[in-house]
Amino acid sequence: MLKKLLLLYENSILFTEKPKNPSDQLYVFFNDIGDEWIGIPKNEISDKELTLLKTIYTFVDYQADLVPSTAKGWYDFLLLDGPPPIFPSDSYFRLIQFHINDSDASQIEMESALKGFFTEEVNIIWESSRRGIVIEEKKQVSLSEEELISMSETLESDFYVKTSFFIGKFHPISEQLRLRFLQEKEYFSFGMSYLGTHDIFTFEHIFPAYLAAHLPMELKNKCIQGISEVFTEDQDLFSTIKVFLESNLNASLTAKKLYIHRNTLQYRIDKFHDKTGIGLKDFYGAFTVFLACLLFEQNHKK
Known part of the structure; x- marks a missing residue:
């Protein structure tokens, strides 16, 4: 029966006995009826096809045989309880x-x-x-x-x-x-x-x-209120403020990352302060705005 798979997967290899050291680029399957093995290139099998073949034939897991005893202990502990x-x-x-x-x-x-x-x-x-x-x-x-x-x-x-x-x-x-x-x-x-x-x-x-994504909707709306409108009107302002906060309020580093002049950066920071009334030079203002940036970004990925 495995010979029929050769018609579907032209680069497959049929074995008359279990291969001892097959290429790691092959999936190996065993057919107990014909007592034969086949190696099929991994890049020729989709996930659905792999699942189907595993239900029809015996999948030979060489990776488990290659795992040293210590690594196998970790594998069993972390992945198999x-x-x-x-x-x-x-x-x-x-x-x-x-x-x-x-x-x-x-x-x-x-x-x-x-x-x-x-x-x-x-x-x-x-x-x-x-x-x-x-x-x-x-x-x-x-x-x-x-x-x-x-x-x-x-x-x-x-x-x-x-x-x-x-x-x-x-x-x-x-x-x-x-x-x-x-x-x-x-x-x-x-x-x-x-x-x-x-x-x-x-x-x-x-x-x-992660915290921003798991906040109750009521808190999300309260946090982003007044800031979302500013970012929606000016996407460059959003990008600038987020990079500035991620750069630990380092103006030189932010300007370098955004390929803009420091004067342009300062103009945008002042513009954000004028529109929202929130300063970025203290921890509380920076924390609040950064959380709003994350919420705004997540809302626009949906």
Whole structure:
């Protein structure tokens, strides 16, 4: 029966016995009736077709066989509700989640490249062909956010793929670590959906937008009242104010990011103050306006 699939997937490979080391670019299926195996290129199968083939034939998961025992323990714990891996009680770990925008990227090559950036040994587990988790134990030297940004840029340069990371916090090894991971996973998914593709996401980066999205509608309307009209009338003013706040009120950096003169920037800031009566030089004004910016942006993405 598998021979019929060769007509649909011309680049497929038929095996008379279980392949020992197939290409990571193949999905391998087994037909127990004919005692035969077939390898189908991943880029030729849609998600629906993959689901259908898995119901008809036995899917051979080589990834599970390749996962080292320690990484498998983490996989079972984080993704299958298994027991936590055994480490000393004072051990701390952070989970650096990553998302690759190209499903054709080689997992083996990407995993090797990722491990090369860390001075200490790390474990990597894959949730899918695009998404995985780097498990880093807290040591004397841990990668900084700037180093992770550099890592993302290097991966894009070497593999021609965009990779986004969510840097989790260090947590002690315990049953609670899975709950922490699930929460951080939710933040990461939210950030990818609402904040666009970035190199690096953190809790601090995502949570203001997450909070804005989950506010009751009454509070949303109160926060944005009077400000939304100003932004609607002048989209450049909205972009300017948001970048200014994201740049920690640094006028030089804001002007550089927006490719405008500092005088133009100051004119727009003064214009916003004249129209709303809200100043941006103190924490309370900046916080209120930044929340309004996030709400305005979310409303216009719907």
